Amino acid sequence: MKKILHAGNNLKGKQANPTYISFLGPKLEAVGFTLYYTSQKQNKVLRLIDMLLSVYKYRAKVDLVLIDTYSTSNFYYAFLVAELCNLLKTPYITILHGGNLPKRLDKSTWKSKRLFKHSKLNIAPSKYIMHEFKKRAYSNIKFIPNALNIEKYEVTERGCERLKLLWVRSLTPIYNPDMALEVVRLLQNEGLDVSLTMVGPDPHNKFEELKETINNKKLRIEYKGKLKQEEWYKLSENHNIFINTSNFDNMPITLIEAMALGLPLVSTNVGGIPYLIEDGKEGLLCNKDDALTMVNCIKKIHKNPDLRQSLIVNARSKAESFSWQNVKALWISALA
Missing domain, CATH: 3.40.50.2000 (Glycogen Phosphorylase B;)
Incomplete structure (x- = not known):
């Protein structure tokens, strides 16, 4: 060799x-x-x-x-x-x-x-x-x-009475963490019971800037910092929708991992994302920086158990192919 x-x-x-x-x-x-x-x-x-x-x-x-x-x-x-x-x-x-x-x-x-x-x-x-x-x-x-060890990922049964969103990327402009905050703000303004957990490295102290918006708007958002893979896999068991707000992307392994874990996905449709996720089949897609459409996608999953289950099954099947x-x-x- x-x-x-x-x-x-x-x-x-x-x-x-x-x-x-x-x-x-x-x-x-x-x-x-x-x-x-x-x-x-x-x-x-x-x-x-x-x-x-x-x-x-x-x-x-x-x-x-x-x-x-x-x-x-x-x-x-x-x-x-x-x-x-x-x-x-x-x-x-x-x-x-x-x-x-x-x-x-x-x-x-x-x-x-x-x-x-x-x-x-x-x-x-x-x-x-x-x-x-x-x-x-x-x-x-x-x-x-990109490949993964599929045997490491177990699909967990999750309720959807409350919206528990999960976001896992680096807190840098390319991944647009500000959009995630706006999504939570819009959902809260509609009276929905929603929380967001953000996970990932913060090389430029972006969360210090985000905290001002979180506090001023009284958003239910928690930042966990950078976690080991096994740690955020475990954390994902207490969440029921994965959101991805990237401005640019290729074929992010984080999204494939979320698919393998049985988390329904809502993502921006940038770069390689539409080649990975067919809108309406493995997840729901919106344009970049379009927080309102992302909110509507989240509500659609929240209100429609059949759609939710279909997205989970199809996404897991796609993840297994990798x-x-x-x-x-x-x-x-x-x-x-």
Whole structure:
């Protein structure tokens, strides 16, 4: 089996958001690949230096480099790592995580062509990203969805007398936590018994800003901070609707996890979300920043037990299709 260096944000610590590198690496090791990882550095400059030094250090030891690729500043990490791989004649494969990557392709045309056309393969975890790349004449692309250990997720029976909403993302602008507050405000104004629990890292102290709105509007919102996966799975048992308010997204593993846990979903229809969730089948969708439509979707689930049950069953079935057992062969083929 091949030896692989996986370059990405392998950050540890209280405010670090677990990325797919922490799931994929051990799975590949379990089927016989040898994995090396970079980088755990918190400082962005030091992280980039560590990635580049690792590529050089392992140049004669590894068969290829896996590069996690995002649409924001981390795009430049991927670009520079790939440039060094090209210089050292080390093959590399990109994993396309950023939901806003299509805009990056148009904004940074030259760098994108250098990065993606010279790669051995570009792995798209959503059909949305694959479609957008093919539309721009990138042909060396393969769809491999994000996977999960489906056996870890149990569907819990939940009542729906009170609305207990759950939101699990990083408190950053791309995930639009302000919209979640507005949804709660509108539901409370209609006299509904509603509460919201927010879970996720807060790298820029956003919740301090949100607290002013929560207190002024007397919103029933609790922030749990960053939790381990098992902790928020357990927490989800006391909630009955999962909301996602993203402005941009690809194929978020958090939504797949919510589907696996039997939580009915209401989400914005951005990026790859409509490729993951068919509106009315696995969840209900609304436009980004459209709090009023999201409220109406929540009320529809609340008032219609048959719809609610149908969404739960269909979403769980979709989540099961992303089990590691179904995805493993695709990765083995891609890395062959």
